[in-house]
Amino acid sequence: MNFPFYIARRYLFSKKSTHVINLISFISAVGVAVATMALVVTLSVFNGFHDLVASFLTAFDPQIEVVPAQGKTAPADDPILTKIRTLPEVDVATECVEDQAMAIYNGNQAMVMIKGVDDNFDQLTHINDIVYGDGEFSLHAANLEYGTVGIRLADQLGMSADWEGFMNIYAPRREGQLDMMNPTEGFVEDSLISPGVVFSVRNGRYDRNYILTSIGFARRLFGQQGMLSQLELRLKPGSDLDAVKAEMREIAGSKYRVLDRMEQQADTFKIMKIEKFIAYIILTFILVVACFNIIGSLSMLIIDKKNDVVTLRNMGATDKQITRIFLLEGRMISVIGAIAGILLGLLLCWLQQEYGLVALGRSSGSFVVDAYPVSVHPEDIVIVFITVIAVGFVSVWYPVRYFAKRLINN
Structure with missing residues (x-):
């Protein structure tokens, strides 16, 4: 069994001596999940408008x-x-x-x-x-x-x-x-x-x-x-x-x-792609902010597990393994948030497709469609997952190494 992963998993799901650490860890995962869900839903709505416009043009433009x-x-x-x-x-x-x-x-x-x-x-x-x-x-x-x-x-x-x-x-x-x-x-x-x-x-x-x-x-x-x-x-x-x-x-x-x-409609679709990319960038920045909660949670966990670190070193754990324990915990929070956010985003997209929860106008028939169109593209889901994991991994790498090093040296 991977020793750092085993310890990180126990730290993530076990009760801490200070209950606020559990709460902050939960909030961190929720923050990542909400940002991920927003990415999935927003990109799917842009896809919906793209497909809607394309469907109109097929009636007039040649193949x-x-x-x-x-x-x-x-x-x-x-x-x-x-x-x-x-x-x-x-x-x-x-x-x-x-x-x-x-x-x-x-x-x-x-x-x-x-x-x-x-x-x-x-x-x-x-x-x-x-x-x-x-x-x-x-x-x-x-x-x-x-x-x-x-x-x-x-x-x-x-x-x-x-x-x-x-x-x-x-x-x-x-x-x-x-x-x-x-x-x-x-x-x-x-x-x-x-x-x-x-x-x-x-x-x-x-x-x-x-x-x-x-x-x-x-x-x-x-x-x-x-x-x-x-x-x-x-x-x-x-x-x-x-x-x-x-x-x-x-x-x-x-x-x-x-x-x-x-x-034939290159200008129209290029503008839509630019708008979609800008929305993706903005929501990625929001995701970065959400990942700061993970840093706070890990910082408090490192302090809380100070005595455990001493025990682990006496048992033969290397400094690299101890640092990896806390890195893995931060990454596990990112993965859990990413998976939960994608599942919630897909659920919201399905509900919008089936029931039109968010309408475009107050009265039916005001627009071409009554509700926001949604189209889930698999490649977008892959991009969102990779983005969340990458942002989560990068955001915890330096803070964890810094705090773990200070704890180990003390």
């Missing part, structure tokens, strides 16, 4: 997007793009033309993003799951061009889902010079009508700015015949996303960038 590395557009018949879209793993490929324009409806105007897509856009994304109204998602019929507007943009322009009349769209001409005597000649004007629905991605970037229409309309408006802004792809079920993406990047070389959903 893979290929965009020019330089400039806004590229030829639609580029052999590189043709080779990518004809890969056996590709199920649906949609050409898109996207650019800024000005929309005017009933005297209300807004700068918008016109996104022209192919007729198979509803096969590429889950757009039909996020449209609302009495009509259905459509891009054109005969010579009529439809415009499906983001729900917040529709509100800004004073529209209903089934708005009447025409919405005028203006985009600057790409060729020629602007005649200041007749500035309207410097713009291309076209119009859209309502398909009877609006879309809601629950993301301000799309809901407040985007209008979906046919790619033919967008190409005429922006003077981009035969061009595309991005090639959007959906893979066949069961395809290895990472492997296919790597193959596409090899084909694309330096001419195109191949992006998955997370990379």
